[in-house]
Amino acid sequence: xxxxxxxxxxxxxxxxxxxxxxxxxxxxxxxxxxxxxxxxxxxxxxxxxxxxxxxxxxxxxxxxxxxxxxxxxxxxxxxxxxxxxxxxxxxxxxxxxxxxxxxxxxxxxxxxxxxxxxxxxxxxxxxxxxxxxxxxxxxxxxxxxxxxxxxxxxxxxxxx
Amino acid sequence: xxxxxxxxxxxxxxxxxxxxxxxxxxxxxxxxxxxxxxxxxxxxxxxxxxxxxxxxxxxxxxxxxxxxxxxxxxxxxxxxxxxxxxxxxxxxxxxxxxxxxxxxxxxxxxxxxxxxxxxxxxxxxxxxxxxxxxxxxxxxxxxxxxxxxxxxxxxxxxxxxxxxxxxxxxxxxxxxxxxxxxxxxxxxxxxxxxxxxxxxxxxxxxxxxxxxxxxxxxxxxxxxxxxxxxxxxxxxxxxxxxxxxxxxxxxxxxxxxxxxxxxxxxxxxxxxxxxxxxxxxxxxxxxxxxxxxxxxxxxxxxxxxxxxxxxxxxxxxxxxxxxxxxxxxxxxxxxxxxxxxxxxxxxxxxxxxxxxxxxxxxxxxxxxxxxxxxxxxxxxxxxxxxxxxxxxxxxxxxxxxxxxxx
Numbered sequence: 001x002x003x004x005x006x007x008x009x010x011x012x013x014x015x016x017x018x019x020x021x022x023x024x025x026x027x028x029x030x031x032x033x034x035x036x037x038x039x040x041x042x043x044x045x046x047x048x049x050x051x052x053x054x055x056x057x058x059x060x061x062x063x064x065x066x067x068x069x070x071x072x073x074x075x076x077x078x079x080x081x082x083x084x085x086x087x088x089x090x091x092x093x094x095x096x097x098x099x100x101x102x103x104x105x106x107x108x109x110x111x112x113x114x115x116x117x118x119x120x121x122x123x124x125x126x127x128x129x130x131x132x133x134x135x136x137x138x139x140x141x142x143x144x145x146x147x148x149x150x151x152x153x154x155x156x157x158x159x160x
Numbered sequence: 161x162x163x164x165x166x167x168x169x170x171x172x173x174x175x176x177x178x179x180x181x182x183x184x185x186x187x188x189x190x191x192x193x194x195x196x197x198x199x200x201x202x203x204x205x206x207x208x209x210x211x212x213x214x215x216x217x218x219x220x221x222x223x224x225x226x227x228x229x230x231x232x233x234x235x236x237x238x239x240x241x242x243x244x245x246x247x248x249x250x251x252x253x254x255x256x257x258x259x260x261x262x263x264x265x266x267x268x269x270x271x272x273x274x275x276x277x278x279x280x281x282x283x284x285x286x287x288x289x290x291x292x293x294x295x296x297x298x299x300x301x302x303x304x305x306x307x308x309x310x311x312x313x314x315x316x317x318x319x320x321x322x323x324x325x326x327x328x329x330x331x332x333x334x335x336x337x338x339x340x341x342x343x344x345x346x347x348x349x350x351x352x353x354x355x356x357x358x359x360x361x362x363x364x365x366x367x368x369x370x371x372x373x374x375x376x377x378x379x380x381x382x383x384x385x386x387x388x389x390x391x392x393x394x395x396x397x398x399x400x401x402x403x404x405x406x407x408x409x410x411x412x413x414x415x416x417x418x419x420x421x422x423x424x425x426x427x428x429x430x431x432x433x434x435x436x437x438x439x440x441x442x443x444x445x446x447x448x449x450x451x452x453x454x455x456x457x458x459x460x461x462x463x464x465x466x467x468x469x470x471x472x473x474x475x476x477x478x479x480x481x482x483x484x485x486x487x488x489x490x491x492x493x494x495x496x497x498x499x500x501x502x503x504x505x506x507x508x509x510x511x512x513x514x515x516x517x518x519x520x521x522x523x524x525x526x527x528x529x530x531x532x533x534x535x536x537x538x539x540x541x542x543x544x545x546x547x548x549x550x551x552x553x554x555x556x557x558x559x560x561x562x563x564x565x566x
Contacts, residue, residue: 145301
């Protein structure tokens, strides 16, 4: 008897909770619809700046865009073999590391072997020649001698 | 459309939390605008660096200072160079941090929490010069592989921590110990979890030097993340790569540590001098220990023009690895004549030393002011780029600035 009474009580309370939840869901739904139809109804601040719509036309080749002979995303020069370099040489390190290093073909080969042996670089296959040609053509060795002149001096007046 | 704005505002809120800063005018941001924090993070904000710092590499992050940024006696964080071999770790919980001592030559493996390390051992603070072994690499001809550092991969900050020697004594090391090697939590660039980006070390004698610290503070504050938070091994006067960041393990070795960048040609120079461009076998390469004597003119910035008859007051810092600097000279005639600068004593051993001079120029024209330091053993900086080596280390050639008298 007592157990039955208990059971009824439990069902009653679950019923109550269900009804309340349904009403809540219904109300939230209505609020949602109002927000979708007229979002400004929820804006309590009148001084909020108007947000303008800006249409940006995305160009399809944006990711690999080249401007003034420079591949924008990496800073590499546009030339034969560019994408082979981008795709094989900028996964682990940035292209800045490639650009700032000037090496002979032999030293680049050594560097590639070192990366393959110790840094998990994959076999470059036919791309290896393409990459080497690109590097030695576009970033050739520069003679520096024992000490270079100071360059790019920004002159300014020193007042002490 | 508006729904997107709602989503954007919410996303901006969580992004602000992520970046640790409010995104001002976020509500006015164009829809297709990508925040730097999501794409290519702004390293200056990320690491608290000055805008004039030069970014050499964004993957991994490498940045250096220019000479005039290093004018402070104790270098503040915005001007401290960033050198990484791997990825900068994230989500470090200081309270969970431990450091383990292991290796062939410990009597027993031991682990300390950061709190234990701080409470068990006495704290010391030293001002220590840390210079990248490859600082000045860009001047070598033929060029050497790697980040082409100019002159700014050096600084001298205050480090607070416990002496590594005290901890080694507590742990107990065997009589056959010759080297210690550090291990850290940073990840290899390739993402390979079995690879360590760098794991270098020092001989036991250097490990036991009073100034060799397991540091938890830089310049009186928690170490900035990019400089090794929460724990860094600091070995002043040696290539900065021996000062391991994010250290969680020290191995006491019965042989020269053979971790990543200890072998091959890394941080090594030919044991015997070689001609420029010569090939050197790995077995003929010797590990760099103390850094050589060097100096920087940190004031004025290169390019100063001043009126004829005015004196030019220059100042800078000089350092010499394990040694003290005994003299600094300047020349305004490309080394024909040298005059002595006044030179201060270091704040402590292994700290750089301030030098100053007041210069008169005889007539109008273009000048270069060259500085040349001499160490306690009488060894001087060369005016030319010193002995070529395959990896381009240890260029301690004199620094110079351009001056015009008008």
